Amino acid sequence: MTKSALQIARAAYQPKVPAALKGAVKAVDGEMTQSVADQEEIKKLFPNTYGMPVITFEPADAPQELPAVNVGVILSGGQAPGGHNVIAGIFDGIKAANKDSRLYGFILGPGGLVDHNYMELTADIIDEYRNTGGFDMIGSGRTKLEAKEQYDKGLEILKQLNIKALVIIGGDDSNTNACVLAEYYKAIGAGVQVIGCPKTIDGDLKNEVIETSFGFDTACKVYSEVIGNIERDCNSARKYWHFIKLMGRSASHIALECALQTQPNVCIISEEVEAKNQSLDDVVNYIASVVATRAENGNNFGTVLIPEGLIEFIPAMKNLIAELNDFLAHNEAEFKQIDKTEQRAYIISKLSKENSELYASLPEGVARQLSLDRDPHGNVQVSLIETEKLLAEMVGNRLAEWKAEGKYKGKFASQVHFFGYEGRCAAPSNYDADYCYSLGYTASCLINAGKTGYMSSVRNTTAPADQWIAGGIPVTMMMNMERRHGEMKPVIQKALVKLDGAPFKTFAANRENWAVNTEYVYPGPIQYFGPTEVCDQTTKTLQLEQAK
Ligand code: FBP
Numbered sequence: 232m233t234k235s236a237l238q239i240a241r242a243a244y245q246p247k248v249p250a251a252l253k254g255a256v257k258a259v260d261g262e263m264t265q266s267v268a269d270q271e272e273i274k275k276l277f278p279n280t281y282g283m284p285v286i287t288f289e290p291a292d293a294p295q296e297l298p299a300v301n302v303g304v305i306l307s308g309g310q311a312p313g314g315h316n317v318i319a320g321i322f323d324g325i326k327a328a329n330k331d332s333r334l335y336g337f338i339l340g341p342g343g344l345v346d347h348n349y350m351e352l353t354a355d356i357i358d359e360y361r362n363t364g365g366f367d368m369i370g371s372g373r374t375k376l377e378a379k380e381q382y383d384k385g386l387e388i389l390k391q392l393n394i395k396a397l398v399i400i401g402g403d404d405s406n407t408n409a410c411v412l413a414e415y416y417k418a419i420g421a422g423v424q425v426i427g428c429p430k431t432i433d434g435d436l437k438n439e440v441i442e443t444s445f446g447f448d449t450a451c452k453v454y455s456e457v458i459g460n461i462e463r464d465c466n467s468a469r470k471y472w473h474f475i476k477l478m479g480r481s482a483s484h485i486a487l488e489c490a491l492q493t494q495p496n497v498c499i500i501s502e503e504v505e506a507k508n509q510s511l512d513d514v515v516n517y518i519a520s521v522v523a524t525r526a527e528n529g530n531n532f533g534t535v536l537i538p539e540g541l542i543e544f545i546p547a548m549k550n551l552i553a554e555l556n557d558f559l560a561h562n563e564a565e566f567k568q569i570d571k572t573e574q575r576a577y578i579i580s581k582l583s584k585e586n587s588e589l590y591a592s593l594p595e596g597v598a599r600q601l602s603l604d605r606d607p608h609g610n611v612q613v614s615l616i617e618t619e620k621l622l623a624e625m626v627g628n629r630l631a632e633w634k635a636e637g638k639y640k641g642k643f644a645s646q647v648h649f650f651g652y653e654g655r656c657a658a659p660s661n662y663d664a665d666y667c668y669s670l671g672y673t674a675s676c677l678i679n680a681g682k683t684g685y686m687s688s689v690r691n692t693t694a695p696a697d698q699w700i701a702g703g704i705p706v707t708m709m710m711n712m713e714r715r716h717g718e719m720k721p722v723i724q725k726a727l728v729k730l731d732g733a734p735f736k737t738f739a740a741n742r743e744n745w746a747v748n749t750e751y752v753y754p755g756p757i758q759y760f761g762p763t764e765v766c767d768q769t770t771k772t773l774q775l776e777q778a779k
Contacts, residue, residue, distance in 0.1 A: 237658070237759070238363065238658075240759075240760070241362045241363070241658060241759060242358070242361055242362060242363075244361070244362045244661075244664060244759070246316060246320075246362070246664050246665045246667075246668035246669070247661075247665040247695075247696030247697070248665070248668065248669045248672060248696060248697075248699075248701075249288075249669060249689065249696065249697065249698070249699035249700060249701045250290070250697040250698070251288050251289055251290050251700075251701055252288065252669065252672050252673065252676070252701055253290075254290055254291070254294070255290070255291040255293065255294040255295055256288040256289065256290060256291055256676050256701075257288070257289055257290075257291040258286050258287075258288060258676070258677075258680040258682075258703075259286065259287045259288070259289050260284040260285075260286060261284050261285035261286065261287060261702075262284060262285060263282055263283070263284050264282060264283065264284065264285060264704075264705050264707070264708040265281075265282060265708065266281070266707055266708060266709070266710045266711060267438070267708070267709060267710065267711055267724060268711035268712070268724075269710075269711050269712040269721075272712050272719075272721070273707055273710050273711070273712070273721050276414075276721050277410070277414045277684070277707045277721070278414075278418075279414055279417040279418055279684075280410065280413055280414045280417060280683065280684030280705065280706070280707055281705075281707045282705070282707070283682075283684065283685070283705040283707075284705075285440065285702060285703070285704055285705070285708075286677070286680070286682065286685065286702045286703040286704075287700060287701070287702040288673065288676050288701045288702055295328075296329075297328040297329050297679055298329060299329040299330075299331035299332045299333075300325060300328075300329070300332045300395050300396065300678060300679070301332065301333045301334075301335065301392055301393045301394045301395060302321060302325055302332065302333070302334050302335070302394060302395070302396045302397070302398065302675070302678060303334075303335045303336075303337060303344070303349070303389060303392070303394045303396070303397045303398070304318055304321060304334060304335070304336050304337070304352070304369070304397070304398045304400065305336075305337045305340060305341055305343065305344060305397065305398070305399050305400065305401075306318075306340060306366045306369060306370070306371040306400050306401075306430075307340050307341055307371060307372070307373075307399055307400060307401030307402070307405035307430075308340070308371060308373055308401050308402050308404075308405055308430070308431065309371070309402075309431065309432065309433075309655060310364075310365060310366045310371060310432075310446075310655040310656050311366075311430045311431055311432045311444070311445055311446025311447075311449075311450070311655060312364045312432075312445075312446045312448075312449035312450060312654075312655070312656065312657050312658065312659040312660070312663050313364075313430075313445045313446055313449065313659040313663035313664060313666065313667030314365070314366045314368075314371075314400060314430065314445075314446075314667070315360040315361065315362075315363050315364075315365070315366070315368050315667075316361065316362060316659060316663070316664050316667035316668040316671065317398075317400050317428055317430075317445070317667045317668070317670050317671035317674070318334070318336065318352065318357065318360070318368060318369075318400075318671060319357050319360070319361050319668060319671060320667065320668040320669060320670060320671020320672035320673075320674070320675070321334060321398055321671040321672070321674050321675050322334050322352060322354075322357045322671075323668075323671075323672060323675075324671065324672040324673075324674070324675025324676060324678075324679075325675045325678065325679075327675075328675065328679050333351060334351070334352045334357075335349050335350070335351055335352065335392055335394060336349060336350055336351075336352045336368065336369035337349050337369065338350060338369055338370055339369075339370040339371065339372040340370065340371045340372020340373065340374055341372060341374045341375070341376045341381075341399070341405070341408075342372045342374035343369070343370075343372070344376070344381075344384075344385040344388065344389075344397075345374065345376070345381045345384050345385055347384075347387070347388040347391075349388065349392070350369065352368070352369070356368065362658065362659065362664050363658060363659075364449070364656040364657045364658045364659060365656040366656075375404065375408060376399075376405075376408045376409075376411075376412060377408055377411070379415070382412055382415050382416070385412075386416070386421055386423065389421075389423050394423065395422065395423060395424065395678075396423065396424040396425070396426060396678040396683075397412075397423060397424070397425050397426070398425075398426045398427075398428060398671075398674045398678075398687075399412075399425065399426070399427050399428070400427075400428040400430050401427070401428075401430055401431075402429075402430060402431040402433070402435075402436050402444065403431075403435065403436045403722065403723040403724075403725050404722070404723075405427070405430075406427040406428075406429065406436065406686060406706055406709075406723055407706070407710070407721070407722045407723045409425050409426075409427040409706065410425070410427065410684055410706035410707060410710070410723075411721075412425050413425035413683045413684035413706070414684060416683070417683055417684070423683075424677075424678060424681065424682060424683035425683055425684065426674045426677050426678060426682065426683070426685055426686070426687060426703075427685070427686040427687070427706055428445075428670050428671070428674055428686065428687045429441050429443075429444040429445065429670070429686060429687075429688075430444055430445050430446060431444045431446060431447070432444075432446040432447055432449075432450035432451075432478065432479075432485065432654065432655055433447070433478070433479045433480060433481070433482055433484065433485065434447035434451075434479070434482065434484035434485060434488070434726075434772070435479075435481060435482040435484060435725050435726045435727065436723065436725075436726065437726045438709055438724065438726060440688060440690070440704045440708070440709070441686065441688055441704065441709070442689075442690055442691075442692055442773060442776075442777065443666075443692070443770070443772075443773055445659075445663055445666055445667045445670065446655070446659075446663060447484065447485070447488070447770065447772075448660050448662045448663050448666070448769065448770050448773075449654065449657050449658075449659050449660045449662075449663045449757065450478075450485065450654035450655060450657065451485055451488040451489055451492065451654075451770055452492075452657075452660055452754065452757045452770075453650075453653060453654035453657045453757065454477055454485065454489050454650045454653070454654050455488075455489045455492035455493050455754045456754055456755060456756050456757070457650060457653070458475060458489055458492075458493045458495065458534065458536070458650075459492075459493050459751065459752065459753035459754050459755065460753070461473050461475065461534060461648070462493060462495065462534050462751035462753065463751065463753055465532045465533065465534060466532065466749055466751060468532070469530070469531065469532045470531065470532060470642070470644060471532055471644050471645065471646050472522060472531075472532060472533050472534075472535065472623070472626075472643060472644065472645045472646070473533070473534045473535065473645070473646045473647075473648065474535045474537060474619040474620075474622055474623040474645055474646070474647045474648070475534065475535065475536050475537065475619065475647075475648045475649075475650060476537045476538075476539055476617075476618055476619040476647075476648070476649045476650070476651075477489060477536060477537065477538060477539060477649075477650055477651070478539050478650065478651030478652075478654070478655075479538050479539050479540060480539060480540055481501075481540045481543070481725065481727070482501075482502070482538075482540070482725065482726065482727045482728055483499075483500045483501045483502055483538035483540065483541075483727075483728045484726075484728055484772060485538070486498055486499070486500065486536045486537065486538040487500055487728055487734055487735060487738055487772065488734070488770050488771060488772045489536055490536055490738055490742075491734060491737065491738060491771035491772065491775075492752060492754050492770075492771060493534075493751060493752050493753075493754065494741070494745045494750045494751055494752045495533075495534040495535065495536050495745065495751070496521055496525065496533035496534055496535065496745060496746050496749075497517075497518055497521050497533065497534070497535040497536065497742075497746060498535070498536040498738065498742070499514060499517075499518075499535075499536070499537050499538060499541060500538065500728055500735065500738070501538050501540050501541045501543075501544035501728075502544065502727050502728040502729075502730060502735075503728075503730060503735070504541065504544050504545055505544040505545070505546060506730055508546055509545065509546075510545065510546075510547045511545055511547065511548060511589070511592075511625070512592075514541075514545070514622070515622065515625045515626055515629050516629065518535055518622060518626045519626045519629040519630050519633065519639075521533065521746045521747075522626060522630060522641065522643060523630065523633065523638070523639045523641065524746070524747055525641075525746075525747065526639065526640065526641025526642070526643075527640075527641075528747070530749065531641045531642045531643065531644075534751070535622070537618050537619055537622060539618070539651070541618050542616055542618055547585075547589055548589070550585070550586060551582075551586045551589050551590060551601075552601065554582055554583060554586050555578070555582070555586075555590075555601060555602065558578075558581060558582065559602065562581075566602075574599075574602060575595070575598055575599070575602075578590060578598075578602055579591050593621070594620075594621060594624045594625070596617065596620065596621075597616060597617070597620075597621045600615055600616050600617070601616070617647070617649075619647040619648065619649060620647050623645040623647050626643070626645070627643055627645060630643050657757070658757075658759070660757050660759075660766075661759065661766050661767050662692070662767065662768075662769055662770075665696050666689060666692060669689045669696070669699060669701060670687045670688075670689055671687070672701070673687040673688070673689060673701040673702065673703070674687040676701065677703045680703075682703055684705055684706055684707065685703035685704060685705055685706065686703065686704050686705075686706050686709075687703060688701070688702050688703060688704045689701050689702075690702070692769065692773065692777075693769050693773055693774055693777045693778075706723065707721075709723045709724060710722060710723055710724070711724050732775075732776065733775035733776055733778065734771065734772045734775045734776060737771075737775055
């Protein structure tokens with residue numbers, strides 16, 4: 232296979248690890264824990280894995296001879312830079328404890344466990360993928376592990392391969408399911424430990440004890456590089472407004488981090504839109520007013536960042552989508568009979584007054600997406616809605632109205648972009664390469680310590696790596712009860728952008744200046760070799776959150 236020069240050089244990179252992981256470790260128990268909310272219910276649902284202590288790994292006085300262990304690993308959900316290094320860390324960790332230990336990868340996500348689709352990960356394979364992006368070593372998938380039959384089917388292959396521990400690398404839902412699996416295997420005495428690792432570029436799996444999910448750092452740096460390039464382009468040609476949608480299914484962490492890195496003229500934060508009960512019209516008016524103000528200064532150009540999940544956070548749109556879901560579910564047959572050209576008018580005639588007016592105000596393409604593209608559960612697939620086009624078009628229309636009223640005299644031409652997949656498989660930054668390898672190595676220490684129902688945790692990561700703290704957090708500690716598909720379920724709390732948190736406050740304190748003046752920052756590409764202040768910067772979000 233032909234490799235790029237960077238790939239060849241990068242293969243030799245030795246990830247930096249916490250000092251404690253450089254030799255033999257001992258597990259030190261901290262405080263006993265309880266769930267963040269709904270303690271009684273969670274305790275009842277997890278009688279075997281609730282209340283366990285936080286664990287920290289410290290250097291051991293003497294190396295310990297450990298028995299060989301067979302371990303399985305699964306990559307779950309969307310790709311995130313650094314996944315291969317988590318696997319390399321697990322591999323090196325179990326081999327350091329006993330060279331006869333073996334690692335098996337389940338193919339294409341959790342489905343591989345259920346379908347008994349696996350491969351042994353040998354040293355040659357691991358070396359091929361060190362410090363590379365992507366999940367292609369074993370592939371990933373979105374099958375949810377949530378049914379007893381799946382757990383039992385999985386156990387068959389785990390027994391057959393004599394696997395004593397399973398590491399599930401995933402987001403909040405996958406780690407929730409990992410914990411349910413840990414509880415189940417413990418309850419039936421299956422003899423299989425389950426350990427989770429925090430992954431998602433979205434950055435929404437974090438809390439008091441998990442500083443960040445891996446991949447967020449690299450993905451934001453890739454997007455910020457390109458946003459910076461676009462800002463420079465628009466500051467050179469001075470004729471376009473660029474509307475850039477950024478991935479992040481729900482939370483706006485990616486948009487916020489990219490805004491902190493690149494200082495665009497506008498960045499919409501979904502959580503703020505919801506908290507202020509803003510309408511789509513309010514968002515359009517805000518962007519249009521920034522365009523108009525800049526035009527008064529002769530600046531008919533700018534950059535707008537839009538989080539992928541925005542639509543679902545606009546209360547009025549949420550109501551419209553809910554009524555549409557309901558209406559179309561109950562009238563599917565009738566709706567399908569209607570000629571495509573009549574469908575819009577048909578929906579307008581059927582919805583409640585408020586929702587029908589909102590629906591009628593939407594551009595044709597978006598209205599169609601809302602009524603046609605539905606997932607297997609009958610829900611509108613909001614991520615398919617081209618919010619960047621929607622906003623560019625609506626802002627253009629609003630400015631035309633203002634022009635007719637004599638309130639705006641500028642020129643408005645827009646370009647639209649969507650950045651998501653471009654960043655998910657990038658070669659991990661030094662931070663993600665180090666963090667992921669450390670998470671994997673820590674997972675191996677949790678396995679060696681006989682733990683189950685824990686998430687691998689590496690903290691203090693704004694300090695140099697040798698001061699990082701490796702340990703394990705009981706997954707039940709991060710749980711609360713939430714309504715999912717009409718039922719109350721124990722789940723890890725999703726971390727949305729906190730409006731009283733330092734990253735948002737820093738953004739809010741600067742955005743008026745960034746809107747009017749051209750204060751763009753051009754972060755440039757991720758640097759893998761060079762001075763530490765260039766190569767080892769963490770995200771601004773993490774720096775601001777961790778600043779004491
Ligand atoms: P995870 O939460 O599984 O890490 O995936 C996040 C994400 O990248 C979102 O940002 C995006 O909305 C979604 O995956 C896209 O999913 P898919 O890869 O299935 O198109």
